Amino acid sequence: MIEFENVSVTYPGAKEPALTDVNITFQKGEFVCVLGRSGAGKSTFIRCINGLQPVSEGYVKWGDKTLSEMTHKETLEVRRKTGMIFQHFNLIPRMSVVQNILTGLFGYKKSYENLLGLFKPTDRLQALEAIEQVELTVEPTRRVEKLSGGQKQRVAIARALVQNPKVFLGDEPVASLDPGTAERIFQLLKETHVKRNLVSIINVHDVVLAKKFATRIIALKNGKLVFDGAPKDFDETVYAEIYNHL
Amino acid sequence: MVWFKRSQLLIILCLTILVLGSMKLTEFDLSKFSDFQNMGDFLSKWFPMNTESLPYLFQESLLTIAIAFLGSLFGLIIALPLSFVAARNTSRNRFVYSMTRFLLSFLRSVPEFVFGLILLTTLGLGPFPAVIAIVLHNIGVLGKLISELIEAADKGPMEAMSAVGASKWIGNLFAVLPQIWPNVLSQFFYRFEVAIRTSLILGLIGGGGIGQQLFIHFKTFQYQLVSVDVLLIMIMVILVDYIGGKIREKVI
Structure with a gap:
């Protein structure tokens, strides 16, 4: 469904590429955790999938279409189908929970509808359903900056859910949460993943979480794909290899 | 002298020369205050206040507020979209970005007084040219200040808006405006206050x-x-200043 073909990314002015010659294919139903040290290229990798980061070489393919050759409209459609969550939640401050969730529909609406907030009652209903699905117990009209980290991430997931996504991307979604909350958020991601039969690709620092939830683990080191396999095959030798300083 | 480097001493020396030079140019001489009695005599002529014309002067004050209000509000309304074009992170086209920046600094570099003098020739005497003069200058000032706020905004929400597939301008607007709004308001109220003083000059x-x-x-x-x-x-x-502060408190 999503395919990387010899993908490399070099940031302007950087000597070393952030991502080197990555080849990989993801299928529907896979819950993939991406491991690697800080600076290994995990964020770059995730952002290549929905084109937030353009590739320098190679191709990212969605089905039989290449991302870099898509029209602007097609790119927006890819992004609309891709729910993405972030380490720092990236909610819009000073807006309420439900307003933030409704921004997930921006890809489906015309600009003037978004600008004026012309949402249908069914849209609102969808937002409220999403709040229920992520088990958020706060007032929908509450401002997001008043929420805890875990609650914020639930809002972000709800925003991704109303996109009605086919793909879930996570860029360190639990890195700023405490261990208990982190696990509950992962649990929620996994449940949603199964319920909606998605492709989920999630960066994570916590190897234990990855082994517990992933159906497939990949690992990056210095921008290269160094491991791709089942969680059970990710043993101590692989761990040492990836997190080794040398 | 462990706190200072030699280069810093050089800076102090340069500053001293600049200060002395400026004092010479401006005939800065505190001993002239020895004649302060003249000032006292002069100020004593201000009192008692003549309150007979108070109703009329009050009306004129309302006119001043109206000039300042329209001048700064219309300035803000025009500056807001321009500042998105004049901010590096939200501008799409390098050329348009540079041109907008240039336009804003041009508007800023012309004092309201000069705009007023030029506008007099077509608009005649009265408050209307004063409003336009203040609008023009404020577009330059607010455009620069707001574009800098936009450049300093957290880029996380912008990335999230790109990720949901929002069009670029909608994404930028929603990701940035709520972040910078309290600061935009405080800039606006400051410019409003400045506009009151400016409209006094334009009274000339x-x-x-x-x-x-x-x-x-x-x-x-x-x-x-x-x-x-x-x-x-x-x-x-x-x-x-007081009302602006209250409104800003409410918004935060």
Whole structure:
């Protein structure tokens, strides 16, 4: 469904590429955790999938279409189908929970509808359903900056859910949460993943979480794909290899 | 001298030379204050205040506030979209970005007084050219200040808006505006306050309002009215500052 073909990314002015010659294919139903040290290229990798980061070489393919050759409209459609969550939640401050969730529909609406907030009652209903699905117990009209980290991430997931996504991307979604909350958020991601039969690709620092939830683990080191396999095959030798300083 | 490097001493030396030079140019001489009795004599002519014309002067003050309000509000309304084009992170086209920046600094570099003088030739005397002059200058000032706020905004929400597939301008608007809004408001209220003082200057060239009254009273030696003018001006500035502060508190 999503395919990387010899993908490399070099940031302007950087000597070393952030991502080197990555080849990989993801299928529907896979819950993939991406491991690697800080600076290994995990964020770059995730952002290549929905084109937030353009590739320098190679191709990212969605089905039989290449991302870099898509029209602007097609790119927006890819992004609309891709729910993405972030380490720092990236909610819009000073807006309420439900307003933030409704921004997930921006890809489906015309600009003037978004600008004026012309949402249908069914849209609102969808937002409220999403709040229920992520088990958020706060007032929908509450401002997001008043929420805890875990609650914020639930809002972000709800925003991704109303996109009605086919793909879930996570860029360190639990890195700023405490261990208990982190696990509950992962649990929620996994449940949603199964319920909606998605492709989920999630960066994570916590190897234990990855082994517990992933159906497939990949690992990056210095921008290269160094491991791709089942969680059970990710043993101590692989761990040492990836997190080794040398 | 462990706290200072040699280069810093050089800077202090340069500063001293600049200060001395500027004092010479501006005939800066504190000993001239020995004649302060003249000032006392002069100020004593301001009192008692002549409150007979208070209703009329109050009306003129309202005109001043109206000039300043429209001047800064229309300035803000026009500057807001321009500042998105003039911010590096939200501007799409390098050329348009540079041109907008240039336009904004041009507007900023022309004082309202000069705009007023130029506009007089087509618009004639009165408050309308004063409003336009303040609008033009404020577009330059607010455009620059707001574009800098936009550049300093957290880029996380912008990335999230790209990720949901929002069009670029909608994404930028929603990701940035809520972040910078309280600061935009405080810039606006500061510019409003400045506009009140500016409209006084524009009174000199027939812009109307309390500034023009102040100018007339001063030129005709009606100092007991001058004191009323000055008092009204002070009240206006303090009031705008106070109301602005209250509104900003509510917004945060």
